[in-house]
Amino acid sequence: MDHPLSSTVKVLAFDVFGTVVDWHGSIVREMAQRHPQVDGDAFARAWRAGYRPAMARVMNGELGWTRIDELHRMILDEILPQFGLGGLGEAQRQEINRVWHRLAPWPDSLEGVTRLKRRFTVCTLSNGNLGLLTNMAKRSGLPWDCVLSAEVFRAYKPDPAAYLGVAKVFDLAPQEVMLVAAHHDDLAAARGCGLRTAYVERRTEFGPAHPKDVSPQPGNDLHCTSIVHVAETLGC
Amino acid sequence: MDHPLSSTVKVLAFDVFGTVVDWHGSIVREMAQRHPQVDGDAFARAWRAGYRPAMARVMNGELGWTRIDELHRMILDEILPQFGLGGLGEAQRQEINRVWHRLAPWPDSLEGVTRLKRRFTVCTLSNGNLGLLTNMAKRSGLPWDCVLSAEVFRAYKPDPAAYLGVAKVFDLAPQEVMLVAAHHDDLAAARGCGLRTAYVERRTEFGPAHPKDVSPQPGNDLHCTSIVHVAETLGC
Numbered sequence: 001m002d003h004p005l006s007s008t009v010k011v012l013a014f015d016v017f018g019t020v021v022d023w024h025g026s027i028v029r030e031m032a033q034r035h036p037q038v039d040g041d042a043f044a045r046a047w048r049a050g051y052r053p054a055m056a057r058v059m060n061g062e063l064g065w066t067r068i069d070e071l072h073r074m075i076l077d078e079i080l081p082q083f084g085l086g087g088l089g090e091a092q093r094q095e096i097n098r099v100w101h102r103l104a105p106w107p108d109s110l111e112g113v114t115r116l117k118r119r120f121t122v123c124t125l126s127n128g129n130l131g132l133l134t135n136m137a138k139r140s141g142l143p144w145d146c147v148l149s150a151e152v153f154r155a156y157k158p159d160p161a162a163y164l165g166v167a168k169v170f171d172l173a174p175q176e177v178m179l180v181a182a183h184h185d186d187l188a189a190a191r192g193c194g195l196r197t198a199y200v201e202r203r204t205e206f207g208p209a210h211p212k213d214v215s216p217q218p219g220n221d222l223h224c225t226s227i228v229h230v231a232e233t234l235g236c
Numbered sequence: 237m238d239h240p241l242s243s244t245v246k247v248l249a250f251d252v253f254g255t256v257v258d259w260h261g262s263i264v265r266e267m268a269q270r271h272p273q274v275d276g277d278a279f280a281r282a283w284r285a286g287y288r289p290a291m292a293r294v295m296n297g298e299l300g301w302t303r304i305d306e307l308h309r310m311i312l313d314e315i316l317p318q319f320g321l322g323g324l325g326e327a328q329r330q331e332i333n334r335v336w337h338r339l340a341p342w343p344d345s346l347e348g349v350t351r352l353k354r355r356f357t358v359c360t361l362s363n364g365n366l367g368l369l370t371n372m373a374k375r376s377g378l379p380w381d382c383v384l385s386a387e388v389f390r391a392y393k394p395d396p397a398a399y400l401g402v403a404k405v406f407d408l409a410p411q412e413v414m415l416v417a418a419h420h421d422d423l424a425a426a427r428g429c430g431l432r433t434a435y436v437e438r439r440t441e442f443g444p445a446h447p448k449d450v451s452p453q454p455g456n457d458l459h460c461t462s463i464v465h466v467a468e469t470l471g472c
Contacts, residue, residue, distance in 0.1 A: 069407070121370065121371075121374060123370070129405075130382060130384075130388070130405045131405045131406045131407055133382075134357065134359070134381050134382040134405075134406070135357075135406075137381065138357060138381050145370050145373065145374050145383075146366060146369075146370040146383045147381075147382045147383065148366075151388075151405075152366075152387075152388050169365075169366045169367045169370075169387075170367045170370070170371075171305070171367055
């Protein structure tokens with residue numbers, strides 16, 4: 001039987017880092033190949049920890065508009081010496097920084113997005129830049145109908161302009177758009193703009209050694225264990 | 237044998253209206269069903285004729301940023317009385333205006349874009365808005381890696397910001413991007429920004445009664461009879 005939301009929701013907008021792709025595991029695997037002496041788990045988490053403060057510097061005006069590729073690079077340059085990699089040259093830094101374009105999907109992501117695409121418009125709503133998201137999708141086969149990004153709206157989530165921007169792009173009311181994300185704060189901000197929300201459990205987002213609390217929180221329309229589970233729930 | 241450009245070009249950016257989809261034929265077919273008393277050929281050409289002047293009003297600052305959906309609607313409201321349709325209500329006008337979201341691809345477009353996608357990143361670079369382009373692609377199966385639009389760059393072609401914007405999105409030099417279009421002025425502007433260019437013949441873009449001069453002009457890297465021909469030429 002169809003979920004009641006299946007008839008009102010038209011667009012599913014997906015958070016990407018952590019929700020659709022496994023940034024921690026992908027970075028750990030690349031570092032194990034390139035620099036096996038480095039603690040890949042600590043390195044991945046240190047890199048990701050710089051992410052929110054960097055976006056905050058953009059949104060509070062300290063930095064002009066800066067894409068995630070550039071923010072990732074600023075953070076990378078800061079943390080490399082802490083991991084004994086302060087001597088890396090420009091080409092190597094650029095190559096490591098592009099790991100974010102090569103993040104691998106969680107095992108259920110391709111099937112889940114592909115099934116949901118049959119019934120809904122599926123797009124990204126990520127703070128990642130357009131080139132990053134497109135390269136990632138092309139490499140892994142993620143079949144987005146449209147790649148949307150903070151770069152289009154010049155506003156990083158959780159700025160309301162990002163969530164409301166998706167509704168405007170498709171000439172929809174906010175409640176006709178559902179955000180799919182593994183982060184309660186992202187979903188709460190979307191809900192504050194009137195969007196529908198689906199939480200996806202990604203217990204190992206920060207690595208198997210650092211399991212995340214994925215217990216349900218009130219307010220989300222759906223609480224799912226995977227993107228395939230979102231598809232099943234919405235009758236796809 | 238591979239064309240020499242196959243190794244330097246990374247992204248193919250497609251003009252859409254007239255190049256990938258047949259706006260004239262699609263509008264004529266819809267009008268024949270909805271309003272068979274109207275001269276669909278004249279109606280389609282009158283609507284399209286208002287397109288450049290409307291964008292010019294945006295780019296010269298007379299209008300603030302306005303999406304093509306809204307520009308199409310302004311032009312539609314102007315021409316309806318000339319075709320005896322001045323009495324149409326709001327819902328009917330909205331429905332007709334959305335025909336631009338339902339334009340059908342030329343017979344070779346799906347195969348051509350799909351083949352080119354194997355080797356290149358394929359994206360739109362259209363003055364059409366993101367929602368329009370996404371709805372059109374989803375309906376017709378056009379497999380873009382990324383939907384790019386004047387809406388992203390807040391600049392209508394032939395403004396250089398649109399062409400150079402594609403290169404910036406993908407961190408490429410302009411000569412690593414090729415514009416595929418059926419319009420020499422669009423290609424000339426792209427060439428002026430350093431992009432590669434491929435002309436596609438669409439002799440009946442303005443309808444079979446008004447064949448277009450599709451003879452080669454100097455300066456384009458490729459002159460092709462179809463998008464499949466572009467694919468063949470580039471070894472796809």
